[in-house]
Amino acid sequence: MRSIHLIVLAALLLYLVPSCSQKPQEKQEPGKTEAKPRDKTPVKTILFFGNSLTAGYGIDEEDAFPALIQDRIDSLGMDYRVINAGLSGETTASGLSRLDWFLEEAPEVFVLELGGNDGLRGISLEETRKNLKAIISQVREKYPETSLVLAGMQIPPNMGPDYSAGFQNMYTEISAATGVVLIPFLLEGVAGDPELNLPDGIHPTEEGHQLVAETVWEYLEPLL
Template sequence: MVAAVPRTTDVDASNNSGSDETTTILFFGDSITAGYGLDMDQAFPAVIREIADSLGYKIEPVNSGVSGETSAGGLRRIDWVLQRPFDIFVLELGGNDGLRGIDPGHTMENLQQIMDKVRAERPDAQIVLTGMEAPPNMGDSYTSAFRNIFNELAENNDVVFMPFILEDVAGEPDYNQEDGIHPTAEGHRIIANNLWDVLEPLLR
């Protein structure tokens, strides 16, 4: 995804629940998580907070998305990110690897190391892995190998898995900005609703 100024921003949680317990969700990703081209409150982590509030869940989303981030870049910064506590870790990386044609084996190794570090530092945290698709112009062999790394990682690590973060958004002009890569605000709402279906069972 197109590079921009990195940003890691905490989003204050609303308290619409009678419970004193707040679930901190750390969203670790690239420009999709960061909400490239949009205001931070339009990015899907903030929209998920809105959904949670409306249903009485008390959460604190932390947006740790960096535009242009690859899996290797995520591995380099994960130790710093892990300094703060969290309950759920949402991993959304790999899209830029696919755009650059990086060897899927390298991407898989980097994502595995990120999850290993999360488990070592926060053993009680739940991990949600989101998959990504490589662009079709990379060829059938590459796109198939790229897709399979996420399936294998999910199976090997017993994590909660969302196969495609851009489900119902990718390839839809109405839900993407002019570059055809980054979702619009409406696209982020679709992502948030799809991801909420994965997250809500973890909050019950």
């Protein structure tokens, strides 16, 4: 009979005493809830969408004009992040085909720098114009509040004076038709200067990109 009482007592103690493997719950002060990390305000994006000029062909990307724009923004304490979406050899057609991939985030400002390779290859102005307008249209359709900037270009008269003149005027016409901000000539003060261009005579040096950045900033700053 005594043994039965001992077994019952042991079972009762096991039931009342918590298992050592159980982690005791932390006590929480009345009225106090666990703090959750605050979401950071998303940084606004400036997307430079272009070819080798934007990519910084022949120099370090950190010396290309989009990176210099980022340096200027940082020095002013402005809350913007620059994305360099430049690709060497890009035409307006290939740019149009890869556009969606870069529109996953809503850019605050979209800078379109394409067409130079079209001109150097003698692609019809109608085709280039159509592709540039299609890029602008797609950005606006997806992000109506995004500011758009079109970087104008000029080409040597290799393709004939009519083609060269029509190419230059094309950017003005597109800007007037779509209402985008126009940089009349991205390489203003740089094109044709051997001291500011690589030996190919097309792509700017680091010093050339510094002047390009100043040109871009003149039109970009009012939008920020």
